[in-house]
Structures are given as C-alpha cells and as structure tokens.
Amino acid sequence: MEEVSLLVDATSRLSEPFLLVIVGEFNSGKSTVINALLGRKYLKDGVVPTTNEITLLCYSDNDSIEQERCERHPDGQFICYISAPMLKEMNLVDTPGTNVILQRQQRLTEEFVPRADLILFILSADRPLTESEVAFLQYVQQWKKKVVFVLNKMDIYRSNSELEEAISFVKENTKRLLNAEEVTLFPVSARSALEAKLSLPFPDRTNNEHVLINHPQWGSSKFQDFQNYLLSFMDASTANGKERIRLKMETPVGIADRVLSSCERFVKIELENAVGDLKSIDDLVGSVKEYGLKLEAESNGWKKQILSLIEKAKTRAVNLMESILQLSNLDLIFVYMFKGEKSSSAPATSSVQNEILGPALSDVQSLLGEYSRWLHSSNTEEAHRYLDNFHKKWDSLIEQREMVWSDPQALVRSDEELSVKVLENFNAGSASRVFEKEIREVALGTFGGLGAAGLSASLLTSVLSTTLEDLLALAFCSAGGFLVISNFPGRRKEANEKIEKVADALTQEVEQAMKKDLIQSTEKLAQFVKSISKPYRDAAQQKIKRLELIQAELANTERKIKNLKVDIKFPW
Structure with a gap:
C-alpha cells in the first residue's frame, strides 16, 4: 500500500494561500467581520444567494469592482473572486451558522475544517458559546486546529468590568473545550470598524492605519489589534508569520495523522474480523466430527x-x-x-x-x-x-x-x-x-457306529412316547450302543x-x-x-496476510509522521 494519500509533502503547502475558515452562530456577525477586514461590503444581500451556503473568497487581480464576481461551481460551492489585497496570501471561507453546519453542512466538517490552517470563531457578545457553538468546538478539537476567537458586538457591554467578565467566561470555557492552556481572543465591534473604513475613499480602505488612527469609531472598535494579528501571519519575519508556516505544514500532517489513526482502527477491526472468520471457518470444518x-x-x-x-x-x-x-x-x-x-x-x-x-x-x-x-x-x-x-x-x-x-x-x-x-x-x-x-x-x-442290536434298541425308542420309556429302551442296548447314544446331547x-x-x-x-x-x-x-x-x-x-502488511506499512508511516511533527515543531 502506498503511504496515506493525504500525507502530502508539507513544503508544497507553502505555495498555497493561507486558508482561514470563519465559523460562528447565525447572526454572530461573521459577514460584518469579513467586510471590515476587506474594507468593503462584499458580503451583502444579493451577492451571496443564501446564508446556508459555504462561500470561498479568493483574490482577483481585476481592480474594477464590476469585474468582481461570485459563481457556483459544478460541485455546488460558491466562490467569490475579490480584489481585496488581503486575499493575495489568504483565502477566507465564510460559513453558515454552526447549527446549520452540524445539521447539514457535512462538506464543511469533512473538507474545509480538516484543511483549514486557522479557524476564526466569531462569538456574539449577547450570547457567547451557544449549544451549537460548543458542539462545533468539540468537533474541531479532534482535528487539533488552532482556533482564534473574536468576541463581536463588544459595544453592547455598558462597562469594562462587564466586558472583562465576558472575556474571562469565554476563555475559561474554550480552554476546557479545546483542552488548551491558553486561547487567543479579541473583543471587537466589527460594525464600528466597517463603518470607519467605509467613511474613507475606496483606495484608502486597505493599508490605512495612519488614516484611521484618529477615527473615533475605529479606535473604539478595537479592530486594529485583531487585524494586525491576522496580517502578521503574512509576514514571515514575525513570530506569527513563522507560526503560519508551521500551521501550513501541520495541516497536511494533521490530516494524515487523523486519517492514519482511522486507517489503523479500521485495519485492526478488519484484521480481528478476518482472524475471527478463519477461526469460524476452521471450527465449522471441525464440527463434522x-x-x-x-x-x-x-x-x-x-x-x-x-x-x-x-x-x-x-x-x-x-x-x-x-x-x-x-x-x-x-x-x-x-x-x-x-x-x-x-x-x-x-x-x-x-x-x-x-x-x-x-x-x-x-x-x-x-x-x-x-x-x-x-x-x-x-x-x-x-x-x-x-x-x-x-x-x-x-x-x-x-x-x-x-x-x-x-x-x-x-x-x-x-x-x-x-x-x-x-x-x-x-x-x-x-x-x-x-x-x-x-x-x-x-x-x-x-x-x-451302532450294531444291529443297538440299532434295534434305538429304533424301539421311536415308538415309545415318554422319556422314561426312552431310558428303558436304552437300558436294553448293548454297552457300546449305550456309550454312542450317550454322546447324542453333546x-x-x-x-x-x-x-x-x-x-x-x-x-x-x-x-x-x-x-x-x-x-x-x-x-x-x-x-x-x-x-x-x-x-x-x-x-x-x-x-x-494483506492486512498484516498494511499494518506494518501504517506503522512505518506513523513513524514518518512523528518525525515530520518534530521537524515542523523545530524547523530552525
């Protein structure tokens, strides 16, 4: 058997755009966060046909807004081609609410989540960590993906103490759910950040930190720290940039590790069944006895x-x-x-x-x-x-x-x-x-051997009717005849x-x-x-025999994956 197909060369992933999958409950503000990052209302009514679709946002080198487009591919996925500079090195995946994902979007959980380099989890400040969000986090945890949390709509809190209390609540629960020592969380007001950017002329909405620094809505949105954090992933000289390389390399290895574990469990069960089948066959043959x-x-x-x-x-x-x-x-x-x-x-x-x-x-x-x-x-x-x-x-x-x-x-x-x-x-x-x-x-x-006398005496018995008469007749037989006749019973x-x-x-x-x-x-x-x-x-x-060979190859592949994990963890 060839090595697990998903165990691709990690270096080949470096040339692909960074894949950021954005998830959250319905109406948590995912689209607003994306629009605020990109500097324009790309996701609005009429652009994306339905909120129940998965939409991949990719870079388009067409400067004209009219050239930007969204189209449905034959596989049913929507892809929007947008000229936002951030998308040159990063692809964004906009998703339905987590409740819809768990119920209907099997493709997201089976394709995009395993391939994601980073998962951006948008929480709404008015209802953080709903039941569906907790369930989705538990699913994500099995893939051991890096998750960054955004507590959106922070402006609903009336004081800093309320905000700190909410931040503490989210961090404690997400650390427990992800079994992590620390989690990264940014409280923001995506709507205020988007409005601040929209107030600027179009060409100035991207690399505009010096223009926005004095904008009151931009400062109160606290969006700058969050945006800088994501942009730093694109700079290989920063710690986050190095982490981006590590995350990019970990993605295929993580997928391979997950698939390998599934293969090992499957092969183990199949081998046990095959051994059981052989024993049952032998037992059935032996039951002829x-x-x-x-x-x-x-x-x-x-x-x-x-x-x-x-x-x-x-x-x-x-x-x-x-x-x-x-x-x-x-x-x-x-x-x-x-x-x-x-x-x-x-x-x-x-x-x-x-x-x-x-x-x-x-x-x-x-x-x-x-x-x-x-x-x-x-x-x-x-x-x-x-x-x-x-x-x-x-x-x-x-x-x-x-x-x-x-x-x-x-x-x-x-x-x-x-x-x-x-x-x-x-x-x-x-x-x-x-x-x-x-x-x-x-x-x-x-x-x-009887003589005449003996024969005559013997014949006498044939006309006598009782045993006593037989004996009397025998008494008249010659001595030799008597001895011969005495052999008769024997x-x-x-x-x-x-x-x-x-x-x-x-x-x-x-x-x-x-x-x-x-x-x-x-x-x-x-x-x-x-x-x-x-x-x-x-x-x-x-x-x-075939399954035992596969087990040996899987064990060899597992050793290679472990070595890759070590190399990725300490690449320099």
Whole structure:
C-alpha cells in the first residue's frame, strides 16, 4: 500500500494561500467581520444567494469592482473572486451558522475544517458559546486546529468590568473545550470598524492605519489589534508569520495523522474480523466430527433393530434344531441320516429357509436399505447446511467465480453400501443346507457306529412316547450302543453352537459393514466440507496476510509522521 494519500509533502503547502475558515452562530456577525477586514461590503444581500451556503473568497487581480464576481461551481460551492489585497496570501471561507453546519453542512466538517490552517470563531457578545457553538468546538478539537476567537458586538457591554467578565467566561470555557492552556481572543465591534473604513475613499480602505488612527469609531472598535494579528501571519519575519508556516505544514500532517489513526482502527477491526472468520471457518470444518458422533448415536437405533432380527432368526433356528434332535424323533433323525446331500431337502429344512431365514433376511435387507438411504439423506442435508453457511457468512471474502457450486447429493454419496452387500452375499438356501448338514452329521456321528442290536434298541425308542420309556429302551442296548447314544446331547449342542456361530458371524459382519458405511459416510462429508471451505479459508488467510502488511506499512508511516511533527515543531 502506498503511504496515506493525504500525507502530502508539507513544503508544497507553502505555495498555497493561507486558508482561514470563519465559523460562528447565525447572526454572530461573521459577514460584518469579513467586510471590515476587506474594507468593503462584499458580503451583502444579493451577492451571496443564501446564508446556508459555504462561500470561498479568493483574490482577483481585476481592480474594477464590476469585474468582481461570485459563481457556483459544478460541485455546488460558491466562490467569490475579490480584489481585496488581503486575499493575495489568504483565502477566507465564510460559513453558515454552526447549527446549520452540524445539521447539514457535512462538506464543511469533512473538507474545509480538516484543511483549514486557522479557524476564526466569531462569538456574539449577547450570547457567547451557544449549544451549537460548543458542539462545533468539540468537533474541531479532534482535528487539533488552532482556533482564534473574536468576541463581536463588544459595544453592547455598558462597562469594562462587564466586558472583562465576558472575556474571562469565554476563555475559561474554550480552554476546557479545546483542552488548551491558553486561547487567543479579541473583543471587537466589527460594525464600528466597517463603518470607519467605509467613511474613507475606496483606495484608502486597505493599508490605512495612519488614516484611521484618529477615527473615533475605529479606535473604539478595537479592530486594529485583531487585524494586525491576522496580517502578521503574512509576514514571515514575525513570530506569527513563522507560526503560519508551521500551521501550513501541520495541516497536511494533521490530516494524515487523523486519517492514519482511522486507517489503523479500521485495519485492526478488519484484521480481528478476518482472524475471527478463519477461526469460524476452521471450527465449522471441525464440527463434522461432532456431526459424526451424533450420526453414530442415531445409527445405534438402526443397528439394534437389524441385529435384533438376526438374533430372533438364530433363536428360531436353534429351537428348531433342538426340536428335531430329540431321541423321541429318531424316525426323523434317520430320515436325515439316510438322505443323501443331493436329495431334496426335508420338510424341516425347507421350514428353516422359507419360514425363518427367508423372511428374516428380507426384513434385514429392507432395513439395511433404509439405513443406507438414511445415511445418504442425512449427509446430503448436512452438506447443504454447510454450503449455505459458507455462502451466507463468507461470500464477501471471495469472488463469484471462486464459489463452490458442486452438487452435495452427488459428492456425499458412498461408492458402495457395504452393509447391503453383506446380505446380498448371504444365501438363505445355502444356510438351510448347512442346517440340514449339521442334523445329518449329528445323526451319523451318533448312530452310524451302532450294531444291529443297538440299532434295534434305538429304533424301539421311536415308538415309545415318554422319556422314561426312552431310558428303558436304552437300558436294553448293548454297552457300546449305550456309550454312542450317550454322546447324542453333546453332538446336538455342537450342532446348535455351529448354527449360533454362523448367525453370530453374520451379525458381526453386518455390524462391521454398518460401521464402515457410517465412517465412510462421515469421511465423505468431511472431504466435501473441506473442499467447499478451501476458497473461503484461502481468502481469509490472504486477507490476514494483506492486512498484516498494511499494518506494518501504517506503522512505518506513523513513524514518518512523528518525525515530520518534530521537524515542523523545530524547523530552525
């Protein structure tokens, strides 16, 4: 960033006319003071169109009064070109009343006051320091401008003591308002001074101190001290002349200092906002983890429902196995024992497939499908929420072309739904054949080694109706047959455990697949959020870096301004 544009070279200001801005309450006598200084009624009805205008009085080298003119510039400002000698080195700014300035004349407060080399504050003796004048002084104070006070209409006081009391009142209050140790104040009667000058022929109204010295109105107006004070600013050999140079140089530096302070405050706020934006962006990206935990908690409900269906199917299959593998069901057991693996399934096996596994797997598959759709729907909704948050909060950070317009629905969809795949790879018919195989192995393992006597004794149990009769029949079995049959409960338990193991393996596989789907879904969302946040994050970081560079340059400029202030204060 270049140095503050208003920090112009102070020496270049020396060639410009001294800018004197005249302010005061309406009817305080500003125009009369100006006319008395210039020696003629330049400001009167018909010359300046309205008292609510700012008028700049500049020098014109035309000696003829007819050549003097006032004109409105395109920017709305009135400029009067006058041949008064005082204006060769000094421009005067005549202003409306301070109440009008504060309410409507933003241009004066933002343009002329900051550029003024000296502010001439006209107070009316009949009402010094009105509310609007105090408010305007408080505004001027922030620019640290030199203010000279003129207590006009002093002739209304009946005695010197009344005048001194008024002077003391004004000085005490203005010192407090301007936070100054001393203030410069001139009590005058501008009307008496103007009348004294108007009584002289036109050519003698300017450099006419020797002519006016004996004029009674001029002496009583006390205007001579005030006029000499202003004229001394034009003489570089006087203390006031040197002060004029210092004030002229201080004006751009003061403006730059004021603007610099505003820039520093603005940049500080902007930097704090940019750092806050970056933190908020990072926090929003990091909040995906919290969303993942919330999603995991909600997915537990789905998992309980799905695993409950598998558990119920396992329990029914084990119960069916238990009901088949009873010694009272030897006829059915021998059916399984003598059936070949390639023969058609027994009715009980069909029951496992059609009544237990088939419906259970269908319900589980349906729930897993709903679970996958729920995951995708939740992610899509969350992705839209993140996208809206970024667009609403930080669109001002980036250009329109940098915005992410990707479709969240497509980006957060999983490549494959693992939990659904698990059920697709699990075949109810194969599981039913495993069920049948386990029954056959129990039958063969239990009864395959029996002899004829043992087999006959065993067959007896198939026609006995009670457990006691079973035991009596077993008592007639051979010793070897009894030992073999005694293994029957253990083998039945093993068969049940195998069924449970298959079911538990499926449960574990479904549970792991659901967890992987959940993790994959959350990671997809995290990738999406990271992707859409990148241009915003990059823009915030670039803004922080840019503002930090500006801060460094402002600090460097501040050092230069401080050095200039020292040089201006002690120029020789």
